[in-house]
Amino acid sequence: MTETLPVTDRSRLRRLHERGHFDRDTINAILDAQPMCHVGYVRDGRPYVTPTMQWREGNHVYWHGSSASRALRSETQAEVCLTVSILDGLVLARSGMHHSLNTRSVMLFGTAFKVEDPTEKLQKLGNFVNHLYPGRYEMLRPDHTQDLKATTVLGMEIAEGAAKIRTGGPSDDEEDYALPIWAGVIPIRMEVGDPIPDPRNLDAVEMPAHVRDFRYGG
Amino acid sequence: MTETLPVTDRSRLRRLHERGHFDRDTINAILDAQPMCHVGYVRDGRPYVTPTMQWREGNHVYWHGSSASRALRSETQAEVCLTVSILDGLVLARSGMHHSLNTRSVMLFGTAFKVEDPTEKLQKLGNFVNHLYPGRYEMLRPDHTQDLKATTVLGMEIAEGAAKIRTGGPSDDEEDYALPIWAGVIPIRMEVGDPIPDPRNLDAVEMPAHVRDFRYGG
Numbered sequence: 001m002t003e004t005l006p007v008t009d010r011s012r013l014r015r016l017h018e019r020g021h022f023d024r025d026t027i028n029a030i031l032d033a034q035p036m037c038h039v040g041y042v043r044d045g046r047p048y049v050t051p052t053m054q055w056r057e058g059n060h061v062y063w064h065g066s067s068a069s070r071a072l073r074s075e076t077q078a079e080v081c082l083t084v085s086i087l088d089g090l091v092l093a094r095s096g097m098h099h100s101l102n103t104r105s106v107m108l109f110g111t112a113f114k115v116e117d118p119t120e121k122l123q124k125l126g127n128f129v130n131h132l133y134p135g136r137y138e139m140l141r142p143d144h145t146q147d148l149k150a151t152t153v154l155g156m157e158i159a160e161g162a163a164k165i166r167t168g169g170p171s172d173d174e175e176d177y178a179l180p181i182w183a184g185v186i187p188i189r190m191e192v193g194d195p196i197p198d199p200r201n202l203d204a205v206e207m208p209a210h211v212r213d214f215r216y217g218g
Numbered sequence: 219m220t221e222t223l224p225v226t227d228r229s230r231l232r233r234l235h236e237r238g239h240f241d242r243d244t245i246n247a248i249l250d251a252q253p254m255c256h257v258g259y260v261r262d263g264r265p266y267v268t269p270t271m272q273w274r275e276g277n278h279v280y281w282h283g284s285s286a287s288r289a290l291r292s293e294t295q296a297e298v299c300l301t302v303s304i305l306d307g308l309v310l311a312r313s314g315m316h317h318s319l320n321t322r323s324v325m326l327f328g329t330a331f332k333v334e335d336p337t338e339k340l341q342k343l344g345n346f347v348n349h350l351y352p353g354r355y356e357m358l359r360p361d362h363t364q365d366l367k368a369t370t371v372l373g374m375e376i377a378e379g380a381a382k383i384r385t386g387g388p389s390d391d392e393e394d395y396a397l398p399i400w401a402g403v404i405p406i407r408m409e410v411g412d413p414i415p416d417p418r419n420l421d422a423v424e425m426p427a428h429v430r431d432f433r434y435g436g
Contacts, residue, residue: 036303036305038256038258038267038269038301038303039267040256040258040265040266040267040299041265042260042263042264042265045260045263045297046260046297046299046327047258047259047260047265047266047297047298047299048258048265048299048325049256049257049258049267049299049300049301049325050301050325051256051301051303051321051323053319079263079264079265080265081258081264081265081266081267082267083256083267083268083269085254085256085269087254087408089411090350090432092351092354092429094358094359095358095359095360095361095362095365096343096344096346096347096355096358096361096365097361097362097365097368097369099347101271103269105269107266107267107268109264125314126314128314129314129317132308133310136310137314139399140312140313140314140399141312141313141391141394141397141399142313143313143314143315144313144315147313147314147315150315151315169414169416169417170416173359176359177418178420179359179420180420180422180423181357181358181359181423182415182419182423182424182425182426182429183415183416183418183419184413184414184415184416184419184429185413185414185416186410186411186413186414186429186432187410187411187412187413187414188408188409188410188411188434189408189409189411190305190406190407190408190409191406191407191408191409192404192405192406193307193404193405193406193407194405195402195403195404195405196387196402196403196404196405197400197401197402198387198388198401198402198403199387200395200401201400201401201402202396202397202398204398205398205399205400206400207400208400211310211400211402211404214308214404216406
């Protein structure tokens with residue numbers, strides 16, 4: 001099922017060309033495939049872009065950080081742009097002009113809210129851990145009250161935004177296909193390496209399934 | 219030699235904690251290791267974050283796009299924040315609080331300028347191609363005048379910004395090391411797959427060295 005994403009202010013999306021996708025399933029799939037995001041905010045009229053991790057719960061995205069972070073404080077109750085992007089490949093064409101990137105990206109716009117309720121905040125942080133590493137949160141030393149105070153969780157409704165996807169090979173000018181130039185795609189992907197145990201792990205501790213079977217963004 | 223990056227407005231960097239690095243060599247190394255960047259700009263008081271590719275030439279970073287792009291038009295002669303980030307690993311600790319990311323990132327602030335001179339613009343676009351694929355630009359169908367018109371090249375001086383780097387394993391609360399919890403690092407890296415030739419490549423065309431030996435960001 002494809003759900004159409006409500007877009008409350010289409011004028012902000014005019015820059016998106018024909019590769020723009022607005023359906024919710026497409027947006028959700030990209031958010032779920034790429035935990036890293038870049039959050040843009042404005043302070044004193046100037047733009048800032050901070051890399052962080054996001055996770056989705058239904059109709060919302062969340063991110064978190066130190067309560068002392070100026071970025072998070074500037075984002076609270078402020079307009080933000082949360083962008084997620086995945087580089088899938090480099091597209092080499094027969095002219096410089098048609099070189100391109102195979103990417104999947106999402107831009108979300110909205111007002112970030114702080115998760116204030118301590119019980120909800122704890123739940124969100126647990127969800128974040130388990131989103132990356134299923135079942136891990138319950139194995140951890142429980143959060144201290146001061147841990148919670150030191151951490152800010154921000155959220156935003158997925159209500160305005162767009163996805164953009166490019167796939168496939170180069171699209172050259174028709175007459176250029178006759179030229180003896182190598183064209184094609186160099187695929188790129190995020191690779192997960194062998195986990196490196198902390199030297200201070202206790203001898204009896206085994207690598208859990210959520211580490212052994214870890215899939216990035218999957 | 220380590221050159222200190224001039225920072226013209228330190229107040230904007232206060233949010234950077236002890237992991238902040240300001241030397242030019244560190245910043246250059248991260249810019250050169252990660253072509254993808256996220257450019258933040260402000261339009262009508264609102265933040266936008268657009269993923270694109272950057273390349274460095276000495277003391278400047280450049281990026282480009284369609285001349286019809288609202289993003290690029292909004293960035294021209296405007297303040298931007300260009301952020302480059304590399305995810306090197308996921309750090310799993312014994313409490314949720316100390317989970318972290320091994321990352322290298324750079325935030326650059328400045329006013330973007332448009333490369334107007336046609337000769338310089340052509341040179342920059344050639345540099346971009348050759349930066350990714352050494353020697354490729356000279357093998358391509360030369361750029362048409364209309365290609366150049368359809369493309370905007372923006373640049374920014376590397377004058378204000380900071381790098382942030384985290385490496386190594388988890389840093390847990392001392393008493394938590396006694397707990398039977400697996401901790402460590404899951405390494406992440408960008409992997410280059412086998413190049414996929416365009417089915418329309420001419421039979422006699424061989425894969426060039428810049429494709430066969432391609433290294434992402436390196």
